Amino acid sequence: MSGSALPLPQRLPLLPLATGLLALLLWELLVRWARIPNVLLPSPGSVAGSLWLAAPQLAWHGLATGGAAVGAFVVAVAAGLVLATMMMLWPLVNRLLYPNLLLFQLLPKVALGPLFVVWLGIGLPSLLAFAVFVSVFPVAIGMLTGLRAADANQVRMCQAAGGSNWQVFRHIRLPTAMPYGFAGAKVAATMAFTGATVGEFISANAGLGYMVMQAQAKSDTPLIFAALAVLCLLGAGLYAAVGVAEDAARRRWGTRR
Amino acid sequence: MRAALGSALGSAATSLLAVAAMVAAWEGLVRGLPVSPDLLAPPSAVLEALLRHPDILLEHGLATARETALGFVLACLAGVVPGALLSTSALLRRVAMPWVLALQIVPKMALAPLFVVWLGVGAPCRMAFAVFIAFFPVLIGTTAGLAGTDSGALRLCRVLGASWWQTVLWVRLPYAVPQLLAGMKTAATMALLGVVIGEFVTAQQGLGYVVMFAASLGETALVLAAIVLLCGIGLVLYGAVLLAELGFARWYGAPMPAGEFG
Numbered sequence: 180m181s182g183s184a185l186p187l188p189q190r191l192p193l194l195p196l197a198t199g200l201l202a203l204l205l206w207e208l209l210v211r212w213a214r215i216p217n218v219l220l221p222s223p224g225s226v227a228g229s230l231w232l233a234a235p236q237l238a239w240h241g242l243a244t245g246g247a248a249v250g251a252f253v254v255a256v257a258a259g260l261v262l263a264t265m266m267m268l269w270p271l272v273n274r275l276l277y278p279n280l281l282l283f284q285l286l287p288k289v290a291l292g293p294l295f296v297v298w299l300g301i302g303l304p305s306l307l308a309f310a311v312f313v314s315v316f317p318v319a320i321g322m323l324t325g326l327r328a329a330d331a332n333q334v335r336m337c338q339a340a341g342g343s344n345w346q347v348f349r350h351i352r353l354p355t356a357m358p359y360g361f362a363g364a365k366v367a368a369t370m371a372f373t374g375a376t377v378g379e380f381i382s383a384n385a386g387l388g389y390m391v392m393q394a395q396a397k398s399d400t401p402l403i404f405a406a407l408a409v410l411c412l413l414g415a416g417l418y419a420a421v422g423v424a425e426d427a428a429r430r431r432w433g434t435r436r
Numbered sequence: 437m438r439a440a441l442g443s444a445l446g447s448a449a450t451s452l453l454a455v456a457a458m459v460a461a462w463e464g465l466v467r468g469l470p471v472s473p474d475l476l477a478p479p480s481a482v483l484e485a486l487l488r489h490p491d492i493l494l495e496h497g498l499a500t501a502r503e504t505a506l507g508f509v510l511a512c513l514a515g516v517v518p519g520a521l522l523s524t525s526a527l528l529r530r531v532a533m534p535w536v537l538a539l540q541i542v543p544k545m546a547l548a549p550l551f552v553v554w555l556g557v558g559a560p561c562r563m564a565f566a567v568f569i570a571f572f573p574v575l576i577g578t579t580a581g582l583a584g585t586d587s588g589a590l591r592l593c594r595v596l597g598a599s600w601w602q603t604v605l606w607v608r609l610p611y612a613v614p615q616l617l618a619g620m621k622t623a624a625t626m627a628l629l630g631v632v633i634g635e636f637v638t639a640q641q642g643l644g645y646v647v648m649f650a651a652s653l654g655e656t657a658l659v660l661a662a663i664v665l666l667c668g669i670g671l672v673l674y675g676a677v678l679l680a681e682l683g684f685a686r687w688y689g690a691p692m693p694a695g696e697f698g
Contacts, residue, residue, distance in 0.1 A: 194530055194531050195530070195531055195532075195533075195534035195535055198531050198532075198535070199535065218553070219553070219554065220554075274450070274454065275454060275457070277454075278450065278451035278452075278453075278454035278455055279454060279455060279458055281451065282451070282455055285625060285667070285670060285671065285674060286663075286666075286667050286670070287625065287628050287629045287632050287663075287666050287667070287670060289545065289629055289632065289633060290629075290632045290643075290644060290647055290662075290663055290666055291663060292636070293647050293648050293650075293651030293652075293659060294651060294656065294659055294660075296651060297474075297475070297651050297654060297656060297659070298475060298476075369540070369541060369542070369543055370543075372543035372546070373543040373544075373545045373546065376543055376545070376546035377545055377546070377633060377636070380546075380548070380549075380633075380636060380637060381636060381648070387546075388546060391546070391549050392549065394549075395549045395552060395553065398553075400553055403549055403550060403553065404550075407546060407547060407550070410542070410543060410546055411542035411543070414541060414542050414543045415538070415541050415542060418541045
């Protein structure tokens with residue numbers, strides 16, 4: 180796979196960190212020197228001020244969005260794993276579901292957000308359901324691809340040695356599928372936050388997305404930046420947690436690749 | 437080639453059948469169960485909504501289609517040019533790639549309101565947001581494709597005395613195009629998504645606006661009709677990239693170097 184030609188950040192990405200700090204500095208200087216109004220582009224300093232002033236609200240709304248997203252992520256991963264396993268074990272389920280899964284993959288799923296509000300009202304249930312709906316597909320498709328990627332020779336070998344279907348699944352298919360499943364879970368982590376936030380854009384009474392829309396209505400751009408910074412941090416946190424879980428799982432079960 | 441096309445048609449037929457079965461089951465379920473049509477409109481009601489509001493749907497659909505197509509083209513440009521630049525220098529990649537990747541980890545669809553602050557509620561805002569959402573897969577495809585050329589082929593070129601341009605044109609580019617096209621397929625879906633979310637946030641025009649408006653009125657059939665049109669736009673764009681892929685494969689006249697499709 181030539182995708183591995185891309186350099187992944189090693190232990191401590193000093194160079195990019197330095198560039199990032201430099202960019203922040205330039206941004207601050209640019210805003211001060213060109214006297215760009217705060218409404219248009221707030222300086223990093225004023226965003227930091229906003230973060231500090233609005234810390235209690237940010238924490239509360241962040242907890243609402245973070246809780247919804249993490250909950251949706253857990254449900255989506257569980258549902259995706261179950262779906263993929265069922266599709267692997269029963270060909271009929273696969274034939275029924277797979278084309279529909281692919282169709283949903285092409286469909287602009289986020290556009291269905293308002294329907295969830297019609298069905299479940301404004302509030303946590305519709306938000307959760309929408310975020311699960313948006314994030315379940317990458318897990319299901321990734322996991323299914325992984326389960327199918329098992330080496331056919333190994334499977335035949337195992338069967339010839341009298342391995343049961345379950346043993347083939349547990350000892351050959353599952354370890355092969357793990358990296359794929361985690362890749363899907365990483366996409367799902369981002370999508371869960373996307374779903375939760377877009378859901379809050381559409382209609383909500385709490386959460387960072389709601390806060391962003393409120394701040395936008397008041398033209399409080401520094402607060403928009405602050406809320407989005409918190410959101411990005413939370414999203415990156417869940418992503419990093421999946422990465423840590425993947426490392427742990429690899430060390431524990433020692434998969435190839 | 438022909439056999440591949442045949443099997444592709446066969447699997448397309450199976451897919452169509454499965455989707456048709458789902459639509460039939462949906463219609464049957466809604467009719468059989470005491471579900472209010474306001475909650476989940478049956479496919480027949482969606483079709484009726486499509487036929488009942490052709491003017492609204494056409495007007496907003498054209499707006500969405502126009503912005504999506506333009507956004508997609510701009511996103512491809514915004515991905516290919518920096519992607520090609522990144523592929524030329526390892527230092528540049530080391531400096532910039534972590535940031536580009538970090539941008540993918542954050543839920544960047546949530547950044548839509550910022551574009552409203554900067555560009556107002558008009559089409560430029562939605563198109564800029566679509567470009568912002570969709571450029572990344574193109575960039576990654578370009579960089580990975582150009583940087584991931586088979587080193588044996590490159591060495592062969594050097595031995596044979598090929599100029600830099602010849603190497604780029606005849607070796608690197610053909611290696612990069614399949615991955616670039618794979619990135620463009622993702623970008624097609626993402627550009628549409630960006631425009632729709634932009635329409636949610638700006639609430640000015642477009643099918644996303646129709647979806648929001650109809651949902652607030654409880655007109656589920658109209659919501660679904662707008663979504664059917666959205667799918668249509670997405671599929672046309674995706675199909676265009678697919679056609680480009682087929683055309684390239686025919687021009688290249690051999691199995692593609694990279695096996696990563698779809």
